[in-house]
Amino acid sequence: MTAAKTELRTRARELRGEGKTYDEIVEVLGVSKSSVSLWVRDLPRPPRRTPVAEHVRMMAEARWGPRREEARLLRERTKTAAAAEIGSLEGRELFLLGVGLYWAEGSKSKSYRLKERAIFVNSDPGMISVYLAWLALLGVAPERLGFRVMIHESADVAGAERYWAGLVGVDVSALSKTTLKRHNPRTVRKNVGEGYRGCLVVDVRGSADLYRRIEGWWYGIVGAAREIELPIRT
Structure with missing residues (x-):
């Protein structure tokens, strides 16, 4: 058993001892x-929730469920209404959007570490799609693009690689070696499950x-924004 799996097994047994169910x-x-079952099957089952507690849960769901749905x-x-307000994008609109998007999420050179290279990292497939559309608008050839997945080692690495490769339209073999983040069993992560793709x-x-x-364009946007005369609030 690898060190990562040993840590996961230890954490699973701790959670079972706290009364957590398999799910x-x-x-x-x-x-x-199946892994959880293998790791904790020798431990005693957690006590069943009492009928009173289950009744209270059902009553709360009956009261608040419709409100949550509303x-x-x-x-x-x-x-949906906000999305409809956008309509189609003109070239200049996408251009300005892409500059702001990169400066917010992309890698930036520092005075103490000069690294002038356009590198963009994000977990949102929509952000990736907009960024790639922006690069295409700028005339960046597809063969200049390199792709690499970053993900926790305990996740479905192969599934994530297939997902991202499909999104950007390349074969999985075209991806650079995936960067795996070490799993800390003491950290309760929320980004788990089928929807997590790193x-x-x-x-x-x-x-x-x-x-x-890009840096010059951003400074130009900042300078132009400062020249806008905003209404004075009273």
């Missing part, structure tokens, strides 16, 4: 139910000139 342990650790529908209606790193090769232009 709850799976949600915390992001491992399969709130969820309201959120979805608001987001981050994708997009590296533009030979991008020193592009990086300098």
Whole structure:
């Protein structure tokens, strides 16, 4: 058993000792139910929830469930209406959006560490798609792009690699070696389960000139924003 699996097994047994069910342990650790069963099957079952406690839970769900659903529908209606307000993007709009997107999320050179290279890292597939559309607008050729996955070692690494490769339209074999983050069993992570795919790193090769232009574009946006006369609040 590898060190990572040993740590996961230890944490699974700790959670079982705290009275967690198999499903709850799976949600915390992001491992399969069969692994959890193998690791903790010799431990005593947690006490069953009493009928009174289950009744209280059901009563609370009957009261608050409809309200949560109403709130969820309201959120979805608001987001759908907001999305419709955007419409299509013009070239200049995408250009300015991409500059701000990179300066917020991309790698930046420091005075103490000069590294002029356009590198973008994000876990949001929408952000990756917008960034790639922006690079295409700038005329960056696809063959200049390098892709690499960053993910926790306890996650579905192969599944994440397939997902990101499919999103950016390359074969899995075209990805650079995946960066694995060591798992700390004492850390209760929320980014687990089927929806967790780590981050994708997009590296533009030979991008020193592009990086300098991005930095200049951003300074231009900042200067233009400072010149806008905003209404005085009373």
